[in-house]
Amino acid sequence: MAEPRSEQQLDSVFHRPQRGRRSQPALSRERIVAGTIALLDRDGARALTMRKVAAELGVHATSLYWHVERREDLVDLAVDGILAEAAAGLPGPEAPWARAVKETAHRFYAALASHTWAGEFAGSRPLVGPNAVALSRRIVSALGECGGSEESRAVAIRAVSNQILGAATSAAAMSRGVHDEARAAAVSASEVLAVENGYFEQVLDLVLAGVEAREGA
Amino acid sequence: MAEPRSEQQLDSVFHRPQRGRRSQPALSRERIVAGTIALLDRDGARALTMRKVAAELGVHATSLYWHVERREDLVDLAVDGILAEAAAGLPGPEAPWARAVKETAHRFYAALASHTWAGEFAGSRPLVGPNAVALSRRIVSALGECGGSEESRAVAIRAVSNQILGAATSAAAMSRGVHDEARAAAVSASEVLAVENGYFEQVLDLVLAGVEAREGA
DNA sequence: ACCTGAACACCGTTCAAGT
DNA sequence: ACCTGAACACCGTTCAAGT
Numbered sequence: 357m358a359e360p361r362s363e364q365q366l367d368s369v370f371h372r373p374q375r376g377r378r379s380q381p382a383l384s385r386e387r388i389v390a391g392t393i394a395l396l397d398r399d400g401a402r403a404l405t406m407r408k409v410a411a412e413l414g415v416h417a418t419s420l421y422w423h424v425e426r427r428e429d430l431v432d433l434a435v436d437g438i439l440a441e442a443a444a445g446l447p448g449p450e451a452p453w454a455r456a457v458k459e460t461a462h463r464f465y466a467a468l469a470s471h472t473w474a475g476e477f478a479g480s481r482p483l484v485g486p487n488a489v490a491l492s493r494r495i496v497s498a499l500g501e502c503g504g505s506e507e508s509r510a511v512a513i514r515a516v517s518n519q520i521l522g523a524a525t526s527a528a529a530m531s532r533g534v535h536d537e538a539r540a541a542a543v544s545a546s547e548v549l550a551v552e553n554g555y556f557e558q559v560l561d562l563v564l565a566g567v568e569a570r571e572g573a
Numbered sequence: 574m575a576e577p578r579s580e581q582q583l584d585s586v587f588h589r590p591q592r593g594r595r596s597q598p599a600l601s602r603e604r605i606v607a608g609t610i611a612l613l614d615r616d617g618a619r620a621l622t623m624r625k626v627a628a629e630l631g632v633h634a635t636s637l638y639w640h641v642e643r644r645e646d647l648v649d650l651a652v653d654g655i656l657a658e659a660a661a662g663l664p665g666p667e668a669p670w671a672r673a674v675k676e677t678a679h680r681f682y683a684a685l686a687s688h689t690w691a692g693e694f695a696g697s698r699p700l701v702g703p704n705a706v707a708l709s710r711r712i713v714s715a716l717g718e719c720g721g722s723e724e725s726r727a728v729a730i731r732a733v734s735n736q737i738l739g740a741a742t743s744a745a746a747m748s749r750g751v752h753d754e755a756r757a758a759a760v761s762a763s764e765v766l767a768v769e770n771g772y773f774e775q776v777l778d779l780v781l782a783g784v785e786a787r788e789g790a
Numbered sequence: 791a792c793c794t795g796a797a798c799a800c801c802g803t804t805c806a807a808g809t
Numbered sequence: 810a811c812c813t814g815a816a817c818a819c820c821g822t823t824c825a826a827g828t
Contacts, residue, residue: 415793426821475696479694479742479745518739525739598810633814635812
């Protein structure tokens with residue numbers, strides 16, 4: 357039974373105080389995150405065990421506990437890790453709001469969908485890492501420019517973020533889903549993803565059409 | 574490493590052939606599903622272990638394997654179980670398409686959101702049980718009446734189902750999320766759910782406004 | 791400061807055995 | 810047909826011990 361942690365405690369999952377070091381330690385936050393992501397990409401969500409992450413890094417499972425408090429911290433760090441690139445290239449403040457929403461949402465979704473294990477964790481862990489927050493904030497700020505009441509902006513924000521989370525979750529579920537052999541033979545997983553990526557753009561356009569229709573009313 | 578199962582195999586998870594029986598068995602599909610749901614409602618997703626489900630039913634863990642093939646079957650059965658009520662009261666074919674979509678989507682979402690553990694499993698298990706399928710089909714048929722190309726209907730279907738899945742996933746994640754004590758003291762979990770339920774309706778209206786705007790264009 | 795090793799209380803699943 | 814019991818190969822996490 358893990359008890360809930362306060363904002364401040366959770367913040368310390370992502371930003372750990374640096375210590376002065378004399379001899380180079382074998383493990384570090386960065387190495388642990390990289391190893392965890394490599395393991396997840398290779399073997400999937402179910403392979404995320406303390407022992408396997410440790411083995412990936414040539415170390416004992418118990419050693420990880422010096423650097424993280426619990427297994428769930430590895431999940432949070434890995435998920436936020438794959439959002440780093442997406443969060444690094446956000447549209448600037450000069451971008452028109454609709455384009456900023458579309459581009460940010462697409463980067464967010466594409467990062468999650470290209471590592472399907474991330475979608476598998478989306479329901480059990482809130483996305484509160486710094487990169488997820490940066491992406492969310494950019495969407496919020498863009499939708500803040502489109503006019504309307506505070507209430508209607510709150511609705512638009514939820515519509516867009518549900519779209520991202522729903523598409524990522526469904527991509528993850530599909531990747532573990534019923535494999536009709538004929539279909540599996542015909543189209544590879546990456547082709548499916550390409551099609552779904554195209555749908556994501558259209559679906560988001562549809563949502564934004566709703567936002568604009570509302571704004572015009 | 575569980576290997577994927579074909580459509581037919583998966584179907585047999587939900588519809589098991591009935592056998593003639595002489596003496597009443599202690600366990601049954603129905604009792605197992607009911608016990609699993611009770612356990613999940615009481616103790617959460619992490620409590621779903623074969624041993625605990627068995628204890629809930631006063632039986633040994635290994636006995637469950639006579640009735641199900643693996644732990645994941647319990648997940649599938651429990652999730653589809655909580656969708657039974659929602660699938661039982663679908664809007665009839667005479668309902669106007671937009672109302673049918675809204676009502677069905679709301680029933681779907683509300684069922685998932687009122688058992689947050691279901692949202693936690695949404696990313697790891699595709700919703701392919703008979704009740705989930707019935708709900709999805711009703712949404713598909715309703716959106717089939719709203720005109721537009723096949724492509725645009727496919728987009729609308731994804732928009733609505735992403736909305737359901739995204740809202741349910743985010744409700745689940747929030748229920749395990751950062752507990753700001755002040756906020757937790759001020760509003761109970763059920764109050765939050767009530768607010769989010771209201772948002773869901775508005776968000777769905779927004780999406781449907783997009784569908785209608787597209788159709789008008 | 792950082793890692794090891796033993797230990798504890800769990801897991802899912804298998805299979806032979808009972809009735 | 811249906812359930813038990815022992816067993817196997819795992820889990821996360823703790824803590825004393827090493828360096």
